[in-house]
Each structure stands twice: as structure tokens, then as C-alpha cells.
Amino acid sequence: MFHPETYTHTRNYGCRLRQYVWQGTDMLTLENEKLRVTVALGKGADIVEFLHKPTDTEFLWHSFNELKNVHHISTTPPPNGSFLDAYAGGWQELFPTYGGPAKYSGAAIGTHGEACLYPWECRVVEDTPEKVEVLLSLRTIRTPFLLEKTVRLQAGDPTLYLHQKVTNLGGTRQAFMWGHHPAFGFPFLDGSVRLRLTGTPSVLVPASTIAHHCPFDRETAGKWPTLPGKDGKPVDMSRAYDPSEHLYMEYAISDLEEGQYELVSERLGLGMRMRWDRTVFPHLWIWGLYCGIDTYPWYGRAYVMGVEPWSTMPSDYATAQQNGGLLHLEPGASMETDVSAEAFLCPEA
Secondary structure: OOOOOHHHHHHOOOEEEEEEEEEOOEEEEOOHHHHHEEOOOOOOOEEEEEEEOOOEOOOOOOOOOOOOOOOOOOOOOOOOOOOOHOOOOEEEEEEEEOOOOOEEEEEEEOOOOOOOOOOOEEEEEOOOOOOOEEEEEEEEOOOOOOEEEEEEEOOOOOOOEEEEEEEOOOOOEEEOOOEEEEEEEOOOOOOOEEEEOOOOEEEEEOHHHHHOOOOOOOOOOEEEOOOEEHHOOOOEEEEEOHHHHHHEEEEEEEEOOEEEEEEEEOOEEEEEEEEEEOOOOOOEEEEEEOOOOOOOOOOOEEEEEEEEEEOOOOOHHHHHHHOOOEEEEOOOEEEEEEEEEEEEEOOOO
């Protein structure tokens, strides 16, 4: 008698898993009828593919620097850490610091922390046509933490589910920053993309982000979605800009009414809805790089928009520490939270 379940270990239907090596990096792909999600196990457990299968649309940015085995020889050790040399786009988890380099209890931490650079372990929890679920884990090296992340897809559901847990393995109370760094790009991203938020949260363009090709010439604060730019000209903060405009902007959004945003392409009638616990991630950091930076490593060729839930503002560890804005865990204690990302069709866009 034929029993289909005996073939589920290599099935190509329903929910499925694949582990393989690509360009020297251990990879994991989770797939169902709606989504294909690929995780770079060998490099930070970055999510490097979030593909909506019915429309064959990739949401995430794929950099001109392709994903490679990060243990390579560089021309000289980068003083700010290896993040930018190893950055290939996609969606990173930032921990236990983010932003620029930091001093953490005597340890030097480079740009965007530790978690997005190291290989993660992977254990399969469930592998059936109805659901695939894996547990990813990492013990950080320069700080005393255990990170665990359950990644799940369910049959017929266009949603990626993440359950995250961080544990303090040290003998003293530890402070940390925690964030997600999803970067969106072509073919999803263009000038028709809009960021949808509930209410009128606070918006801040920090002085540290003012640069050439920025539509602001000073630190600027206001309410979503419009701020006064150079010469008082209104700037719509809720939209992506066309690469031909050569703009660059970064800004913080706080006082969110809910832990959710929708990033919608009016051209495609397609969007991503991200949800999270705003008690853990009360801020959004927006990174709008519309071919507007001419220096390393972008050189005018990066067309990308990041919409990033963060635990702490500002994005400077030392300042956040002084301001009392960091997360904390006592010895042996853990913190857990959930994040999800859903692809959806929106013909009304």
C-alpha cells in the first residue's frame, strides 16, 4: 500500500525544508505554497530571501556584494568591525548593540553588534507538510548571552513566524540593545512604495544623519508623516523615493500606537505587514538610501529602504546607557518576544 508520508523527508510539496551550502555558507530554506524564506545559517542567521511565490516577488534587498563566506582576508582590518564588508542585504538581527562601534564592559563591539556575523546552530523541530519549524541558536563571544530563535512556516499561510529568546549567561546584570534590520529592495522597491503606520507618531531626523543628498540641513523633529525639509519644503517621510532622485535620509519613529507597519507597493498591489511587541521594540529606524551616498561602501549604487524595529534610541550604546534606555537581564534570566512578517495582496493600493 502506498503511504505518502514515507516520502516527506525529501518532499517538494506543502511545507518543506532544505539545508545546503551556497558559496561556502551554510544555508536553510523554508517553503510553503505562499513563501520561500532562506536563512544564511553560516552568517548571522540573516534572512536573505523573502519571496512571495504567487507573484514571484522578492521583498528583500540583495546587495551588489553577494553573500560569501565571511572568513576571508580583507585589505586591512576594518576599525569599525566587519559588518559592512560582510553585508549582502537581507534581514539581520542586531544584538547586543547596534549602530556604530561600542565598548561593552571592556569588550570592543563593531558596527551592529555580534549576532549578525557569527554562524548559528540549527535544530529541526518539525518537518511535515503542514508545518516546518526550526530552532536556531547562538552563544555570543564577547558578551555573555544565549540567543534562540524559532522560525516557522505553516501550510497555506503567507506569514513567517519568529519566536525569540535571549538569556543572560553571565553572573552579573547585563544591559543590551536589540533590533531587527530588514532592508527592502528591487524588484519590490520603487517610488510607489508607501510605509503605513497607525496614528501620528513622533519623527526625528538626528543631526548625525545630515549629509550630502539629504533633504534636511539640520536636526528636525515633528509628527508623522511630513516634516519640513530644506527651505521649509515639506518632505513626505512615508514614501520611498526613486533612485533617480539620489536621496539619502535616516530617521527615528517613536510613540507608536501599535507594533505594526505595512510596507506597500502601489505598483504591484503587494505589501509586507510586520508585527512585533512594542514593549520590547518601541521604536522604528528608517534607512532610506536611494542611491544617495557616494562613499564606501555604497558609491551611489545602493537602492534600499530599511524599516527596522529597535529597542532603544539613540542608536549609540554609550549615550543610550547614560540615558537609561537599554534593556536589562539579571543573571540567568531570559526575555522572550514574537515577530512576524506577512506578505499580502492589496489591489486597492
